[in-house]
Amino acid sequence: MVQQNILIIGAGIAGLNTALALASPGRTLTLIERDPPPPEASAEAAFDVWERRGVGHLRHSHAFLARLYLLLRDKYPDLLGELLEAGCRELKFEDGVPATLREEYQAIPEDNDLTILTSRRTTLEFVMRRYVSKLPSVQIVPNARVKGLLHERTEDGTLNVTGATIERDGQAEDIKANLVVDAGGKNALGFDWLKAEGVQIRTEVENAGILYFTRHYRLKDGQEEPPKGKLPAGADLGYVKYGLFPADNRCFSITLAVPDIEMELRSKIVRPEVFDAICRALPALEPWIEETRVDPTSRVFGMGELKSQWRHMVEDGKPVVLNYYPLGDNLIRSNPLYGRGCSFAAVAAHALAEALETKQGSVAQALHYYKTVTREIRPYYDSMRKLDQAAIKRAARELDPTYTPGIKAKVLKSFINDAITIAMRSDIGLLREAMHGFHMLSHPDAWLKKPRNFFKVMWIWARGKKRNQAYYTPRLGPKRHEMFALLNLSPTVDWERHKEAA
């Protein structure tokens, strides 16, 4: 059998998923990773000391949606077993059923598919990497950096990638490969190298409109997580979005996302005392960070420059480059709020495996790969962008002293708050179907496009606030001016500066 050599740039989530998907007796896979390997001792040590300059978001909250969870469960059950053994948790559909439906909820077998896998990202990566490095014909080379691509031109002038130059211990080395997968993440340099060779890649980029702030905590000995309350574990208050992420080994993290335009809040929130004060003021989080219950285990990690980005690798029906496959954040970036990046990477990795297995020749393989990726990921990407744009406008309008909503804006707001949200809190069937879309198991809008569901939602809306009263959440937290007063922040904004965003 002719052995196929595949070089993978990066051993992050996309690189590891690529190795899982492509590992087979006919292939040798080499993952080149600029960062050092994880400490061998344990997942605990990985969280404490693993230095990963290549992944700035390593210590931000992470969860794998059902699309990725099911892939692990059905294709790599032993890996899922190792993840669970290391303490990663399965958050079942049942765990997310709102208080308003808890009593009447009856499980059905399909609910098992709507499971989120969650833990500290260091634990997920530590276990996945340990598993991948034991696969036959897979080698992970740490502390080595890919510095450029080797290439030649086909007869029609298309760039054909034939390997990469790596640097290790100060020495440069050329590695030939049948194909190169660039899983170098959001700061990958592959597209710069291609540009220098005259390969133009059309790129869509949009600002996600938020900054991310995460802090980790651990339950004290003898303490347990607070009982489930009436409030959701994640919600949007306009000036801040919050999310609670249960994790492995009695740990959890809290992420607060702040709109770009909240300049003062975003500069102060990195202070642990400010971060914790916000959490204490939010009734859903307050019991989680009681001083008698938990100890913080990290500082507040902040992250900006969050973007949605889509690269177009096919023009006029032809791949723009051959045998070079961007994958993961290097190909498609998404707002972390939706928790889809790792699932996107896993879906793309398996699309690549399918292309290599079912198509002959690099052109047909590339076309198949991009077609599958577009079919499987684009609907979620588009839906996310639409929601982001709406959230950016909403955050800006909230600060605009001159803004008075028109009839269209009022109706839309009411449709979201009084129809969709209430439908999710009052009808388990609708919740199930919407969750399928959220988890990337069906088109994100499919549930609402079904006439039966649409009429149900409209009927719930038409019932009116009074009759739906029981399904509204109790107050999620202080209003903006109340929170700012509590934190001693000035609620005024330099509105002129932000007009454009509005």
Ligand SMILES: Cc1cc2nc3c(=O)[nH]c(=O)nc-3n(C[C@H](O)[C@H](O)[C@H](O)COP(=O)(O)OP(=O)(O)OC[C@H]3O[C@@H](n4cnc5c(N)ncnc54)[C@H](O)[C@@H]3O)c2cc1C
């Ligand atoms: C704040 C935040 C929170 C997120 N939360 C979630 C979530 O809850 N769920 C979810 O599914 N997704 C989440 N995401 C998205 C998810 O983290 C990314 O989609 C995912 O990390 C992409 O994997 P990747 O392998 O492409 O990139 P990375 O994981 O960043 O890995 C890239 C790797 O390539 C290496 N590398 C880069 N260049 C070179 C080179 N030249 N030579 C050698 N090595 C190189 C880097 O060192 C790194 O190890 C989040 C993202 C952010 C920013």
